[in-house]
Structure formats: C-alpha cells, structure tokens
Amino acid sequence: MKIETRQEFPNFVGFVSGVDLKKELNDELVKKIDEAINKLSVLVFRNQNINDNEQVRFTKYFGKIEASGNKSNITKAKDRRLSTDLADVSNLDKNNKPFTINDPRRIFNLGNRLWHTDSSFKKIPAKYSLLSARNVSKEGGNTEFADMREAYDCLDDNTKLKIKNMICEHSLIYSRQRLGFDMTRELSSEEIKNFIPVEQPLVRKNNFTQRKTIFLSSHIGKIKDWIRPDSMCFIDDLIEYATQTKFKYIHKWSQNDLIIWDNRQTMHRARAFDDLKESRDMRRTTVLGEEQLI
C-alpha cells in the first residue's frame, strides 16, 4: 500500500494505491489504514469496483456499522433501495428512478449540500463514513471536505477560549429548517421523537493524534444557554471561517472511487448536479462512534 498526499497539505487527504477492497485485508494493513485516517482525516481509494457486501466487509474492519434507519432518514422501510447496513445518499427511488422535484425524500437529501458531519445528531456520533461511487453525475456532484483540526489550530486565542466549553444542540430538524423543510409537518408526532436534539461539545480531541478539532455541523441549531438567533449567527460565522479554501479539499468523483473520512475531525458537503435528470448512485457505510461525548 502506498499513500500520497498533496505537497502543500501533508496532513490532510491521502490518496491510497496498491489496495484491492474486493479482497480480505490482513490486520497489519487495516491498522495502517486506520492510523492514516486518524492522521490524514480523508483517504481516497480509486478504481474499487466493489459490491455492497464487499463495502460492508471493509467497513467492519474499523468498528461496528451504524445502521441506517428511521433515526437518520425519512425514507420508510418499505421504500428502501438498500439494506440498512448502507445509507442511500443517491437521488434514486427503489426503482432506480430520480426523485421528482417535490418528493420529501429529495428535499430531505438536499440537506447533504450543507456543511455537516454525519450523525452528529446522534448521542454517539459517527466515527468514519465510507462513500462508494457506483454511478456518478456527468457534471457537478463533487464532495467537499474541510479540515476541522487545521481550522481549530488557526483560530485566534480569544475564540479558542470562547468555544472551549461550549455545548451545542444538534438535530436533523435544525439542518432541514435551514432549507425551509419543516420535518414537524412531514412526520407524525411519534416519528419526530427520533430527531430530538442532542448535546455535543464544540471542541473535541483526537486521542490518537492529540489534535483538537471543531465539532461543527449544520445540524447545530442552538448553543446551550444562548438564544437561538445568537447561536445561529455565531455558528454560521464559524462554519464560514472553517470552510475557507485553505482548509478545504474538493473531490471530483469518478465511478468506483471510495472515500473514507473521519467525521470527528472534518466537515463535508455534496455539491449540486442535475438531480432531476441524472442518476448519482452513492452508497455510504458508517462506522459507529465509540463514545458518548457528554
């Protein structure tokens, strides 16, 4: 296995070659990949023509799989295209047809265009995400990643002090509100209980590298002990700061790319494409986090 980095960003994003994810991997190789994720946050594997089972097997080398279901999406079980081991981040219904313009599932998925970390709205947030590009759009549909460790390191001392013990409330309801999508109207009072906000610290530390990181996401709707409008202004300023070009990597997908990223120390977002006409089949597996942070 070889891992190359970009000259000007030696600690963010690695390009991996010499690994075939269709095959089983030995413990030593898995350890090296795991260490590289901790250090580089994003790993890109090209030309991995894998199926769902192979993606699931690879994911399980890094921990337990976070099941995709009614706590992370509004798609009903009967309408799922993929097994619950995979999160379907495509624009496709179970007949592989693009969602129509007003389909609530399409509008819900538009939330992926906002900067976020996966499952920060869960009590135990996700560790890694693995996204496999089975079919890509001809134009657009890039994914952007931002390095939250570098963003933390570059903060001025006053802001570091201000956010040191800050607690934020995360929920899918908040990120979807930003799009004008009111989940409380789309879901029953029973279903909406799956999306009750959870508290997360704004600063966390990677125990492997000891680097601090800003645990930031568009799922944040409130800072503890602040009123919501002040919270939103502060968080939006911080997201704008943390996603400057100097902290960012833009990935232009090719079919059969697979990317692993570390949700504990990055944010990401999907970019627009002609989703009413083109098919973009992207399948995500998620490694469950290991710890509740509060």
Ligand SMILES: [Fe+2]
């Ligand atoms: Fe995501």
